[in-house]
Amino acid sequence: MTRLLAVRDIRAIADALSVKPTKTLGQNFVIDGNTVNRIADAARLAADDVVIEVGPGLGSLTLALLPRAAHLHAVEIDGRLAGALAATVAARAEDQAEKLSVHHRDAMTVRPDDFDPQPTALVANLPYNVAVPVVLHLLSVLPSLQKGLVMVQAEVADRLTAPPGSKVYGVPSVKLAWYASSKRAGSVPRGVFWPVPNVDSGLVAFTRREPPPGNRKDVFAVVDAAFAQRRKTLRAALAGWAGSPQEAERILVASGVDPKARGETLDVAAYSRIAANRGERT
Template sequence: METPRAQLLGPAEIRELAAFIGVTPTKKLGQNFVHDPNTVRMIIGAADLKPEDHVVEVGPGLGSLTLGLLETVDRVTAVEIDPRLAQLLPQTVAARAEIVAERLNLLHKDALLINKDDIDEPTALVANLPYNVSVPVLLHLLRLFPSIRRVLVMVQAEVADRLAAKPGNKIYGVPSVKAGFYGEVRRAGSIGKNVFWPAPKIESGLVRIDCFDRDNAPWPVTEEFRAGLFPLVDAAFAQRRKTLRSALKGHFGSASAAEEALLRAGIAPTARGETLSTADFVRLAQEAGE
């Protein structure tokens, strides 16, 4: 079924809608509203969506990206914590996208409190994530919904760089490894300040994750394995300057036990966490589980 074009929001419409419900964007909720239709369509194009996709959008705000998604895919679940914005969004969609309004499911909830029964098998996450909780929200949704195959999120440029960083880079760390557990991560573009209202003080970046098919993943992408792997990653980066033999002694019970596990995994005990790929951490976790 061909989806109709929606009337996307420009700067004037964004301010009118905000004034209508008395919303002043707050830093606490990470609210910066996109007001440039070209940017919206660029983001959606970078997500490489199919009409049959069921997209989760966290923090839809006044509906800029939501409208673009609804002209692209069959189903959108929008998760909004602000009650005024949550109440307004269906009205905006009905007025500006008309017959596609029925394909919007609104979830008025904190994204970090979502459980697996709240959303029916989403296949993609496309969102301008609230900057203050972007990584926790991303990892929470990837953990809950193995049905997600594609992620395209806008975050702070610094966070985007960190998520997509490779081993050996000084900004490579816990978010890089944990995002890489779920799929192939890469930077997918940059977003300037002037497409937002209010304009943030920092640049934004797009991150794309092509998630592993969990039946054919390079390692077990399961809750059980994640529960063993992620604390290991946290321990390895808790004191970045320390060697893994020293950094992981608490995790394994002693420095000698850590060294033995590292050697079994083919990793030098004198190495540091920032030199290990996600695959290396997986191998170490597997050794620890034996």
């Protein structure tokens, strides 16, 4: 039977490892068993799902996820934490220990060959300072990844799931929409973390879908250009990308987009059309 970590257990493990959570690594450890169970339940894992957990830390969420998954890949950049995780699982969930693979590395460098079996679900309390790049990187390099539930800063959760036209709709919103549909899946209070952060947290659930037609790098280049000057019309914002304001207008019209519109009004399909029409002259 799995025994989740209580507050005293977390403190004891941290003391034994001389671990003090650092802002540099974005470390805020969850210390509440009810919260990790809620996150694990909200992930809606199937019995055959292979989980990748980024930043498992002291193992609180890891212990809640293992009984619900076929296998779990824990990717931890902190060597002390990576080195201790298997022992924590063996001590508190001996019957689940064979399901765990620990990878001591930066999640931004992982590739499919690093994992056997291949991950199908991302479930993680992501470090606030790298949450968006990690999600986008993993969706980019792991085609087996079909769904996920991540805990991030509340403001980031809003941005990732924002629809076109929203005040917080921006580059993260469009790029995640390229890979997946997403939604807010709940809020997490500050008091369940150690140390207590000065921001609220939110859960984001996503499900992979077929991307729009086109080359992802080309589409993302348009997105970056459009939001680099988001207060300008697209005709002006895309002038550098297209070569001139006139060429930007031609591309936009050919894509069925009003040149006077702004980037935050377009969905990912519109950006895909814009990228496709670059260089195509009638």
